[in-house]
Amino acid sequence: MNFTINRDLLLQNLNSVSKALSNKVQMPVLTGIKFDVFKDNILITASNGEISIQSKIVNPGQLKVQDEGSFVAPGKYLIDLVRKTEAKDIDFITYEDNSIKILADKSNFTLKGLDKENYPIISFTESPQLITIDATNLKQLIRKTTFAASISEARMILTGVYFQAKDNKMQVVATDSFRLAKKVMEFTSPLQPVEVVIPSKSLEELNKIIDENEEIVEIHFTKTKVLFKYKDLKYQTRLIDGTFPRVDAIIPTQFLTSVKFNKNDLISSIERVSIFTNIDSNIVKFALRADKTVEIASTSNEIGDAKEELNVIDCSSPMQFQIAFSSKYFLEALRSFNSSEVTINFTGEIKPFIITGEYDHNLIQLILPVRAF
Amino acid sequence: MNFTINRDLLLQNLNSVSKALSNKVQMPVLTGIKFDVFKDNILITASNGEISIQSKIVNPGQLKVQDEGSFVAPGKYLIDLVRKTEAKDIDFITYEDNSIKILADKSNFTLKGLDKENYPIISFTESPQLITIDATNLKQLIRKTTFAASISEARMILTGVYFQAKDNKMQVVATDSFRLAKKVMEFTSPLQPVEVVIPSKSLEELNKIIDENEEIVEIHFTKTKVLFKYKDLKYQTRLIDGTFPRVDAIIPTQFLTSVKFNKNDLISSIERVSIFTNIDSNIVKFALRADKTVEIASTSNEIGDAKEELNVIDCSSPMQFQIAFSSKYFLEALRSFNSSEVTINFTGEIKPFIITGEYDHNLIQLILPVRAF
Numbered sequence: 245m246n247f248t249i250n251r252d253l254l255l256q257n258l259n260s261v262s263k264a265l266s267n268k269v270q271m272p273v274l275t276g277i278k279f280d281v282f283k284d285n286i287l288i289t290a291s292n293g294e295i296s297i298q299s300k301i302v303n304p305g306q307l308k309v310q311d312e313g314s315f316v317a318p319g320k321y322l323i324d325l326v327r328k329t330e331a332k333d334i335d336f337i338t339y340e341d342n343s344i345k346i347l348a349d350k351s352n353f354t355l356k357g358l359d360k361e362n363y364p365i366i367s368f369t370e371s372p373q374l375i376t377i378d379a380t381n382l383k384q385l386i387r388k389t390t391f392a393a394s395i396s397e398a399r400m401i402l403t404g405v406y407f408q409a410k411d412n413k414m415q416v417v418a419t420d421s422f423r424l425a426k427k428v429m430e431f432t433s434p435l436q437p438v439e440v441v442i443p444s445k446s447l448e449e450l451n452k453i454i455d456e457n458e459e460i461v462e463i464h465f466t467k468t469k470v471l472f473k474y475k476d477l478k479y480q481t482r483l484i485d486g487t488f489p490r491v492d493a494i495i496p497t498q499f500l501t502s503v504k505f506n507k508n509d510l511i512s513s514i515e516r517v518s519i520f521t522n523i524d525s526n527i528v529k530f531a532l533r534a535d536k537t538v539e540i541a542s543t544s545n546e547i548g549d550a551k552e553e554l555n556v557i558d559c560s561s562p563m564q565f566q567i568a569f570s571s572k573y574f575l576e577a578l579r580s581f582n583s584s585e586v587t588i589n590f591t592g593e594i595k596p597f598i599i600t601g602e603y604d605h606n607l608i609q610l611i612l613p614v615r616a617f
Numbered sequence: 618m619n620f621t622i623n624r625d626l627l628l629q630n631l632n633s634v635s636k637a638l639s640n641k642v643q644m645p646v647l648t649g650i651k652f653d654v655f656k657d658n659i660l661i662t663a664s665n666g667e668i669s670i671q672s673k674i675v676n677p678g679q680l681k682v683q684d685e686g687s688f689v690a691p692g693k694y695l696i697d698l699v700r701k702t703e704a705k706d707i708d709f710i711t712y713e714d715n716s717i718k719i720l721a722d723k724s725n726f727t728l729k730g731l732d733k734e735n736y737p738i739i740s741f742t743e744s745p746q747l748i749t750i751d752a753t754n755l756k757q758l759i760r761k762t763t764f765a766a767s768i769s770e771a772r773m774i775l776t777g778v779y780f781q782a783k784d785n786k787m788q789v790v791a792t793d794s795f796r797l798a799k800k801v802m803e804f805t806s807p808l809q810p811v812e813v814v815i816p817s818k819s820l821e822e823l824n825k826i827i828d829e830n831e832e833i834v835e836i837h838f839t840k841t842k843v844l845f846k847y848k849d850l851k852y853q854t855r856l857i858d859g860t861f862p863r864v865d866a867i868i869p870t871q872f873l874t875s876v877k878f879n880k881n882d883l884i885s886s887i888e889r890v891s892i893f894t895n896i897d898s899n900i901v902k903f904a905l906r907a908d909k910t911v912e913i914a915s916t917s918n919e920i921g922d923a924k925e926e927l928n929v930i931d932c933s934s935p936m937q938f939q940i941a942f943s944s945k946y947f948l949e950a951l952r953s954f955n956s957s958e959v960t961i962n963f964t965g966e967i968k969p970f971i972i973t974g975e976y977d978h979n980l981i982q983l984i985l986p987v988r989a990f
Contacts, residue, residue, distance in 0.1 A: 318920065321892060321893065321920055321921075324892045325889070325892050325923075328888055328889045328892060329889060330885065344921075350925050350926040350927075351886075351889055351890075351923065351924075352923070352924050352925065353893070353921065353922070353923045354921045354922050355920065355921040356919065356920060356921045512701070512703065515701055516698070517724075519694060519697045519698050519701065520694065520726070546729065547694055547729060548716065548717075548728040548729045549726070549727050550698075550724065550725070550726045550727075551724075551725050552724045552725065554723070
């Protein structure tokens with residue numbers, strides 16, 4: 245096996261697949277990156293058992309294959325080496341004993357390869373049941389929902405994000421049972437019906453790899469896996485087994501009062517007032533007065549207390565109303581909006597409330613209040 | 618106690634003294650910042666028992682004191698609060714129960730103050746035995762030496778940096794017994810004789826506070842402490858007790874051969890070759906050949922091996938010569954030079970060698986090799 249490749253082209257592809265590299269030693273071969281070298285292209289693959297990523301390098305000008313073959317190189321060291329070389333091109337030559345010679349300018353490296361016979365066969369499964377979406381919209385779906393998934397494995401199903409395709413809508417929901425994020429995307433034609441739960445960590449890694457652009461992403465659904473095809477990249481993750489809770493019933497549609505704020509002013513105020521809250525609970529209190537003014541406040545027995553008056557842009561029904569909630573959940577929800585103005589829609593002092601934004605079509609952030617009065 | 622102060626001015630001074638804030642709970646009052654408010658200035662002080670910093674705020678246009686007094690505010694929360702407010706000015710009012718009211722625009726904070734009676738009396742001791750140096754030169758002295766001090770407390774004296782003033786020279790030395798950094802600074806007139814060992818961590822924090830400029834720093838030496846006076850700031854640290862080893866005898870002055878390199882090329886090569894070395898030892902091998910070419914190499918049983926040819930600018934005595942050393946120590950030493958070319962002066966294959974740079978007058982970096990052949 246023997247080929248020459250442009251250093252930047254290789255590094256870019258190594259960085260993409262590295263997101264799936266395992267640093268666990270249970271299966272040492274998964275700390276490696278598999279190279280399958282063909283006459284006019286190279287497939288590079290990494291997998292940690294949960295996520296598998298494969299990139300196809302096809303570039304006649306920047307890749308010259310003298311000899312076909314395959315090998316598994318230790319991922320971390322290979323990437324470090326390629327990153328640190330200043331050479332324009334890098335030569336790879338493999339030997340019978342799995343060793344890999346890497347030549348870059350005046351550098352001469354010999355890497356001990358991993359046994360390619362131990363590398364698992366990974367099938368990237370395409371499916372007739374597929375949905376296409378552009379990269380920017382997929383990134384939006386991920387960013388506006390995944391943060392609300394549970395980090396506790398007590399209820400495994402809640403560590404995932406629910407994707408449901410029905411008619412011409414895709415609905416994406418994440419919840420840790422204290423807050424909920426829901427985004428619906430509309431398509432011009434009916435979709436294949438789908439209902440799956442994707443691990444939130446897999447979606448976060450996917451979001452790092454795909455760029456903000458109009459490239460098409462194909463999402464292939466099978467019973468246990470989902471495969472995202474993006475440019476020359478295949479990104480596959482296992483699904484979470486189980487039934488995602490029905491959430492539509494808990495999202496209120498009728499409100500006691502709705503208060504509209506400048507989003508950035510609201511974020512700054514909450515950030516300041518929550519300086520004094522405890523790491524564990526970070527509860528802030530929100531009080532609307534009959535004269536439409538709003539005060540937010542927090543108290544910590546150890547540190548002191550903070551209160552702040554807030555400017556309200558609009559209030560649908562002025563009234564005396566107070567509610568308390570986690571500033572962390574509230575801030576994460578607020579930051580998911582693109583709109584410069586957001587509306588907080590209340591249903592009662594100890595009932596869930598929702599946040600909406602004028603320019604964030606079909607995005608709902610729901611937060612459960614706490615009893616603090 | 619009641620005063621109004623410009624937010625940016627306060628934040629800048631809080632940031633300076635915060636370097637001495639303690640996060641240990643042995644003496645809770647030291648997690649606080651002491652304010653001593655006078656008619657036309659404020660002293661703010663922080664101390665962790667080892668380092669004490671005091672800043673004097675004098676600025677008629679940006680500070681208005683209505684009522685004199687003193688208080689101790691919890692440092693971390695106060696700084697967080699001042700950093701997050703967007704107000705131009707901040708009002709402080711204190712009450713009998715140690716509480717501190719802080720008003721900034723529409724924010725209204727009440728901080729529980731710490732008991733000022735518990736705050737230790739810190740004397741910043743000036744001395745007739747003082748040396749003046751400009752900030753840029755002091756920073757150079759610190760940056761080029763402290764990294765070589767020991768991080769192990771097995772020999773406490775080596776965790777410090779040796780400052781010796783004699784005639785018109787100040788000599789600064791740090792060593793962890795595996796490598797040594799020495800910088801001598803010449804003064805136009807004779808200095809008061811001084812010989813002290815300053816904790817390296819104290820110098821690193823000092824380096825963060827003083828800017829690269831021509832402001833004068835006064836260094837006041839007493840038997841157990843050293844005080845740096847810089848602009849309106851007093852920075853005091855305890856000294857390390859004991860006798861610093863005599864190092865001049867181990868610095869070689871006669872060499873077998875001297876090899877000159879482009880510094881950045883040498884750094885890049887060592888960085889690449891040391892990818893394959895172990896975290897613990899990171900040993901690279903250096904081989905000079907009779908034809909003046911140089912090869913550096915490393916071997917790891919687990920990962921593989923690396924070798925690289927290096928361009929030599931000059932070599933005083935071409936010969937067959939090999940030596941092995943820690944790449945970490947070597948890189949840290951190389952990075953302390955301003956010169957674009959550095960010379961490695963060898964005395965023998967298992968003897969210490971020194972690095973010098975044409976434009977780094979009076980700077981010597983010494984490294985002890987290891988036996989690896």
